Amino acid sequence: xxxxxxxRDFLLGFIKIHILHHASTERIYGKEFREELARHGYSISFxxxxxxxxxxxxxxxxxxxxxxxxxxxRKYYRITRKGAAVLAESRKKAKELFDELYxxxx
Amino acid sequence: xxxxxxxRDFLLGFIKIHILHHASTERIYGKEFREELARHGYSISFxxxxxxxxxxxxxxxxxxxxxxxxxxxRKYYRITRKGAAVLAESRKKAKELFDELYxxxx
DNA sequence: CTTCATAATATCGAATACCAATATCGGATA
DNA sequence: TATCCGATATTGGTATTCGATATTATGAAG
Numbered sequence: 001x002x003x004x005x006x007x008r009d010f011l012l013g014f015i016k017i018h019i020l021h022h023a024s025t026e027r028i029y030g031k032e033f034r035e036e037l038a039r040h041g042y043s044i045s046f047x048x049x050x051x052x053x054x055x056x057x058x059x060x061x062x063x064x065x066x067x068x069x070x071x072x073x074r075k076y077y078r079i080t081r082k083g084a085a086v087l088a089e090s091r092k093k094a095k096e097l098f099d100e101l102y103x104x105x106x
Numbered sequence: 107x108x109x110x111x112x113x114r115d116f117l118l119g120f121i122k123i124h125i126l127h128h129a130s131t132e133r134i135y136g137k138e139f140r141e142e143l144a145r146h147g148y149s150i151s152f153x154x155x156x157x158x159x160x161x162x163x164x165x166x167x168x169x170x171x172x173x174x175x176x177x178x179x180r181k182y183y184r185i186t187r188k189g190a191a192v193l194a195e196s197r198k199k200a201k202e203l204f205d206e207l208y209x210x211x212x
Numbered sequence: 213c214t215t216c217a218t219a220a221t222a223t224c225g226a227a228t229a230c231c232a233a234t235a236t237c238g239g240a241t242a
Numbered sequence: 243t244a245t246c247c248g249a250t251a252t253t254g255g256t257a258t259t260c261g262a263t264a265t266t267a268t269g270a271a272g
Contacts, residue, residue, distance in 0.1 A: 010119040014203050045260045071269040072219040097120045151231045177240045178248040
């Protein structure tokens with residue numbers, strides 16, 4: 001298993017938190033979100049990303065809205081109240097884990 | 107899907123980084139590692155944890171050593187050089203993602 | 213109007229990972 | 243050699259992941 005795949009596996013959950021995070025500050029849609037991740041050096045397949053959106057909407061963490069921009073249909077997602085609660089909880093737990101990871105470097 | 111399962115899913119990759127992290131400072135073994143996570147409020151099944159250890163050893167990120175302690179066999183894991191490289195990379199990327207997640211709270 | 217191009221979303225199928233539950237291992241004690 | 247027990251290993255069913263492919267919806271070109 002290539003190193004880049006390992007790191008992607010490690011960070012996928014984190015990227016899911018980022019979906020909620022971004023959707024809490026602006027409207028996001030699949031193509032652009034993926035491209036922004038790519039710009040920052042993270043890759044995620046559409047075959048992974050879109051089902052994640054669907055599941056998050058199913059679960060009530062995201063709400064979508066179709067819109068046509070320059071002749072193309074986009075599906076914008078925004079966080080819901082329920083999603084915001086999950087985001088807050090995830091943030092908190094991620095911080096705990098993160099702090100421990102960087103503990104000795106203080 | 108219960109909220110706790112969601113958060114676990116989000117953080118599982120992070121816990122994998124923690125495996126490398128802990129294995130870089132001391133010898134770890136399954137039962138104890140799981141219990142320590144549990145003490146900190148994270149749950150991971152043995153059916154998840156042991157295969158992760160095996161895969162990480164397969165991939166050359168961990169090296170194991172059987173040892174008998176009080177009449178019971180344990181399998182201690184330590185990080186390898188290759189694993190340390192993955193840990194460093196993962197740490198770096200996790201920090202980038204993490205910082206962005208907490209950006210506006212500065 | 214009716215193709216055509218294309219941005220974007222959706223889905224497919226094979227491989228893999230996850231988890232709770234269960235099974236197995238192996239040394240110690242007797 | 244039987245059994246106990248801490249610890250590891252495996253199983254079976256389900257869900258996720260991924261690259262590849264298909265579909266959708268719209269504006270433009272002719």
